[in-house]
Amino acid sequence: MIDQLSAGQRMVGQTEAGPAPEVGPPVTVIRPSRGWAPLDLGELWRFRELFYFLTWRDIKVRYKQTVLGATWAILQPVFTMVVFSLFFGKLAKIPSDGIPYPIFSYAALVPWTFFSNGLSLSANSLVGNQNLITKIYFPRLAIPAATVLGGLVDFGLAFLVMVAMMLGYGVVLTWNVMWLPALVLLALVATLGGALWLSALNVRYRDVRFAVPFLVQFWLFITPIAYPSSLLDQPWRTLYAINPMAGVVEGFRWALLGADTAPGPMIAVSTVAALGLLISGAFAFRRMERTFADVV
Amino acid sequence: MSEPAIRVENLGKCYRIGHLRQRHNTLRDAVEERFRSLIPGLTARLRGRSGDRGNEETIWALDGVTFEIPRGQVLGIIGSNGAGKSTLLKVLSRITEPTTGRAEIRGRVGSLLEVGTGFHSELTGRENIYLNGAILGMTRAEIDSRFGAIVEFSEIERFLDTPVKRYSSGMYLRLAFAVAAHLEPEVLLVDEVLAVGDAAFQKKCLGKMNEIAGHGRTVLFVSHNMMAIEELCDRVIWIQEGRIRMSDQPRLVIAEYLKAAVSRTTDRIWDERTSAPGNDSVRLHRACVRPMNGQSTDPINVRTPFVMEFEYWKLQPGNPLGLSLDLLNERNVLLFSVGPGDTRGPEGGSCPMGLYRDSCGVPGDILNNGWYRIGLRVHEDLRPVFRYDDILTFQVWDVPKAKGAWLGEWRGVVRPAVDWRTERIG
Numbered sequence: 001m002i003d004q005l006s007a008g009q010r011m012v013g014q015t016e017a018g019p020a021p022e023v024g025p026p027v028t029v030i031r032p033s034r035g036w037a038p039l040d041l042g043e044l045w046r047f048r049e050l051f052y053f054l055t056w057r058d059i060k061v062r063y064k065q066t067v068l069g070a071t072w073a074i075l076q077p078v079f080t081m082v083v084f085s086l087f088f089g090k091l092a093k094i095p096s097d098g099i100p101y102p103i104f105s106y107a108a109l110v111p112w113t114f115f116s117n118g119l120s121l122s123a124n125s126l127v128g129n130q131n132l133i134t135k136i137y138f139p140r141l142a143i144p145a146a147t148v149l150g151g152l153v154d155f156g157l158a159f160l161v162m163v164a165m166m167l168g169y170g171v172v173l174t175w176n177v178m179w180l181p182a183l184v185l186l187a188l189v190a191t192l193g194g195a196l197w198l199s200a201l202n203v204r205y206r207d208v209r210f211a212v213p214f215l216v217q218f219w220l221f222i223t224p225i226a227y228p229s230s231l232l233d234q235p236w237r238t239l240y241a242i243n244p245m246a247g248v249v250e251g252f253r254w255a256l257l258g259a260d261t262a263p264g265p266m267i268a269v270s271t272v273a274a275l276g277l278l279i280s281g282a283f284a285f286r287r288m289e290r291t292f293a294d295v296v
Numbered sequence: 297m298s299e300p301a302i303r304v305e306n307l308g309k310c311y312r313i314g315h316l317r318q319r320h321n322t323l324r325d326a327v328e329e330r331f332r333s334l335i336p337g338l339t340a341r342l343r344g345r346s347g348d349r350g351n352e353e354t355i356w357a358l359d360g361v362t363f364e365i366p367r368g369q370v371l372g373i374i375g376s377n378g379a380g381k382s383t384l385l386k387v388l389s390r391i392t393e394p395t396t397g398r399a400e401i402r403g404r405v406g407s408l409l410e411v412g413t414g415f416h417s418e419l420t421g422r423e424n425i426y427l428n429g430a431i432l433g434m435t436r437a438e439i440d441s442r443f444g445a446i447v448e449f450s451e452i453e454r455f456l457d458t459p460v461k462r463y464s465s466g467m468y469l470r471l472a473f474a475v476a477a478h479l480e481p482e483v484l485l486v487d488e489v490l491a492v493g494d495a496a497f498q499k500k501c502l503g504k505m506n507e508i509a510g511h512g513r514t515v516l517f518v519s520h521n522m523m524a525i526e527e528l529c530d531r532v533i534w535i536q537e538g539r540i541r542m543s544d545q546p547r548l549v550i551a552e553y554l555k556a557a558v559s560r561t562t563d564r565i566w567d568e569r570t571s572a573p574g575n576d577s578v579r580l581h582r583a584c585v586r587p588m589n590g591q592s593t594d595p596i597n598v599r600t601p602f603v604m605e606f607e608y609w610k611l612q613p614g615n616p617l618g619l620s621l622d623l624l625n626e627r628n629v630l631l632f633s634v635g636p637g638d639t640r641g642p643e644g645g646s647c648p649m650g651l652y653r654d655s656c657g658v659p660g661d662i663l664n665n666g667w668y669r670i671g672l673r674v675h676e677d678l679r680p681v682f683r684y685d686d687i688l689t690f691q692v693w694d695v696p697k698a699k700g701a702w703l704g705e706w707r708g709v710v711r712p713a714v715d716w717r718t719e720r721i722g
Contacts (some may be wrong), residue, residue: 025403025482030387032394053430057416057423065416136431137390146688293392294311 040139044073049137054146059153073154074161076117077109079127084109088226097228097259103165107256108225108249110162114155115194115245116216120145122195124214126203130296141282141291144199148191155184166256174258183251186267186274190244191223200281200288203296224249230261239267244274300364300633301402302388303307307359307454308396309383309538309626330440356384358394367402368481368512372529372546373579374553375445376659380538381518385399385409387484388516403482403514410487412472417461421452421471424460442478449504450474467496477504484508487518502527522550523628545656552668554626562690563592577681578617578674585670585690586658597693598711602659604688606669609655615677616647619654622671629709631663661713664706665694 044051063069081102088094089101096104122144126133129143166173202208223245229237241247241263247270250263357380367373373381388399389407414431415424425446429439439446447453448473452463460468486505502524509515509528519525525532525546528634532549534542563584564634566572572579586592589602596602610617620635634656669689674682694706 028390028401028405030390030394030399030401031398032396050430051437053427057419059426060423061416061418131410132414132431134386134391135409136407138431138433290393293386 002068003048029149033233033290035287037290039282039286044139044141047142049141049164050138051146051255053148054142055149058146058150063079070154070157073157074099076107077113077158079245080109081106084226094227095231097230097253097261098261099257100169101255102229103169103257104253105226106162107253108223110155110158111183111248111252112149112220112223112225113158114187115117115248116164116192116220117154117210118148118151118191118211119194121151121214123198123202123208125195126199126292127296130237133296134293137178137184139183141196141285144195145192148188148195151191152188156206162256171257175254178254178255179251180255183248183255186244186251186271187248189278190248190274193274193279193281195245196278196281196285200285200292203288203292215282219245220242222246228261229263229266236268238265241269244277248272299367299402300412300585301361301367301369302365302399302516302656304361304363304388304397304399305399307358307361307384307394307399308356309380309387310395311355311357311390312353316703329592356538358387361535361538361539361540362495363533363543365514367517369507369531370515370517370529372517372525372532373535374519374525374532374533374550375541379535381535381571382409382487383538384535385487385516385518389485391455399650404433405483405485406476406478406479406481407485408432408487409485411476412467413470415460415468418459420459421450421456421463424471425475427656428472429479432476432479433481434479438480446471446478449477449500466497470500473497473501473504477501477508481513481535483514483516485516488520489714521628522554522626526550526627551626551666561688562586564688572609574608574611574682574686577610577612579611580606580672580684581608581609583670583672583687584690595693598663598665599660599695599713600692602658604658605653605655606655606672607651607673609651610647610649612676613649614646617652617681618675619679620673621656622673624669624671625664625709626667626669631668631709662710663692664708664711667691712714 063072066072066077084105085102089096089105094101125144125147126140132143133140160246162177198208198212222243224231229240229246229250232240241250247263247267250261251267251270253259254261254263359380359385360379363371370524370680371386375381383392385407386409387394388401388527389405389409391407391409399605412427412428419427425443426439430436434442447456450467450473452467454465455463460471463471488684505515505517505528515528517525517528529546531543533540534549542552563582563586565582566580569579569581572581574580584592585596585602585604587594587596588603590593597720604621606616608619617637620633622633623631636654654718659721667689668691669686671685672683672687673680
């Protein structure tokens, strides 16, 4: 466990009515730790600029030496949308809550792509940055977090296509759209939670590398992207939102397309689930991070 | 304040080798482990199946290390590879946790365990300065204010906006060191950064390190470069097998360390021509250093004339081979470098293949007492063809002192017999 406290503060108890103790340099205490450790949000705050620079690096480097560059951020969801529309919309005639199927699925694919890419890229982020981990100290959380945050740029690009499609389909915005930032935040929380778990586990168990593609594929099917959650009756629909992405996806449709699905309860359940994932992920990460440099 | 900048108490770091590294890396193993700890009865059976799980080996990379560094002191750490020097720096820079003990560091810590950590090859020099600075713990404002100095030190101004993957290795190192050197923490942990780069770069780095040390900052400095250690440090700790073997003035510790680390070799013979050190041009047969009138096992003292002798196979006909010898002392100072001078082979220009012997006699009353190392270099037509550092090491003993004489060490790298007279002239 590592504490940072000012020498000045430490001496307060010992000084008697003398002049106010000068604030000395920070004292770092290094000693072995066991079990669960507190999150130390203060330290994360002190390193906020590192978060910024690592995110900036991930964004800058992401599409280096690719021919299509940032176009990839759009190609992925757009092509998936086309395929889904053809097979699920046209052929299988899956209902879409009265919304044209392409925009129905694309509204879900925008946050979904952010989530799935965030998980896949961050799972390998710690292992990919082992030169940093074994040579320098900083809150290790910054690495998967920066990878996830870097995905927001892709998200923004994919969202531009969403806006274009909404114009094309003549979607009329409702006040629901005010909730969009909160829904993006929810997607971020869920992604970060998953990212912390997977990246930390991957340091020790490289099985994760193989499990992630499978996990993401599996998660795609249990999230209402190609189909509406209205296929389920209550209370199962609300319970279904234990998958945090279910709430995010239905929330996006509701906020952007004005679908009258009233996903309030779902979003509430998903928020609890996402926060649970993030908090447990953060603690698990803290617990595992102390051996990263030895194991990676 | 008299509180030390760094206080380390009984610090220990234990690695489980074979266990952590190889056997615990899949989920299956972890699950199995859990089960075994839950159900003792199962343990035996599982162990029977999976073989020699019982004898996990552990290694104490650090074991009961205790020391203090007052503020403003530069402490050097020396020791052979794997002695625990780097582990100590890793624990102090919080990269890895200790297994036992504790350490307290007063002040902002900057660590420089590798030059260029966190550089991204796709990013430009300018971008890497910011990225690397942030990783090392500088704020953006700090980097902004030192940007000019960093660029000036690194001498890469023209290439600031070029991706560093296009840099030469020298440019890359200069930039990386420049960023790190302008980190201005109260406590700086440095590992072997001088081991890279050319002589000019090393000199520049050393100068910068000197400047940092001069500014009253506390520095912990790991290096194999004894010259650098002696020049920079106020005190040196010698670590061996995870424990502190010695802690004292740099000169004393370094001398002891070299005595133990450099195996004493005054006579070496290679019988097999094919496996002897060398190459297609030359292979060594024998190297020895001995008193002028004695064997290689006889002691050499400050008054003894001695001979450095080399026998070698010359494997190509043609120009004679030119040998030159470097004599270095325990502090890595080159005392002299000698060669055969103008003497040519018996046939003037060319000389045949065969076994040759070169002897180099050195008069007595030149070397001070201490440990010496000989490096051999072989040239053909001024073209270096072979080099063997530390081919021989030997000790020059002091001579018994006259009664009432000065009992301390003679200072200086040489100890010539001087013609000293005292006359009454008035």
